[in-house]
Amino acid sequence: MITIDQTMLIQIVNILILIVIMNAVLYRPIRTILNERRDRLQTLRKDVETFNHNAELRVEEFDQKLQGARIKAKNALDEARSAAKTAGNETLGQVRQQADADKANQMSTIGKELAAAKQQLQGQIADFANDMAVKILGRAL
Numbered sequence: 001m002i003t004i005d006q007t008m009l010i011q012i013v014n015i016l017i018l019i020v021i022m023n024a025v026l027y028r029p030i031r032t033i034l035n036e037r038r039d040r041l042q043t044l045r046k047d048v049e050t051f052n053h054n055a056e057l058r059v060e061e062f063d064q065k066l067q068g069a070r071i072k073a074k075n076a077l078d079e080a081r082s083a084a085k086t087a088g089n090e091t092l093g094q095v096r097q098q099a100d101a102d103k104a105n106q107m108s109t110i111g112k113e114l115a116a117a118k119q120q121l122q123g124q125i126a127d128f129a130n131d132m133a134v135k136i137l138g139r140a141l
Contacts, residue, residue, distance in 0.1 A: 002008075134140055
């Protein structure tokens with residue numbers, strides 16, 4: 001059984017003093033350390049959010065630059081292709097003109113040679129006919 005006397009009063013005072021001492025020595029520093037830790041974690045979270053935001057911005061900027069570079073490269077490639085095609089068409093046209101000119105020269109040369117050969121053969125027709133008649137008849141005419 002509990003009896004209420006002086007010792008109980010002393011125990012209550014003793015507990016109150018212990019609470020004050022524990023609060024001053026133990027609880028207050030622990031709360032201070034926990035508050036500092038909470039503040040550091042909040043600061044780190046903000047830093048991480050800032051870093052992530054900056055990283056996203058840089059990735060977007062990189063993507064935009066990459067897209068711009070791709071567009072420039074495609075345009076340069078298209079220009080090079082069209083320039084090459086134009087140059088090829090011009091060269092092909094020149095080659096065709098040269099080929100047509102060479103063909104015309106060769107045709108005129110062949111035509112002249114054919115006319116000369118025909119004229120030469122025309123002059124030799126009488127001799128050929130005479131030679132054939134000699135061979136067919138077996139005697140001189």
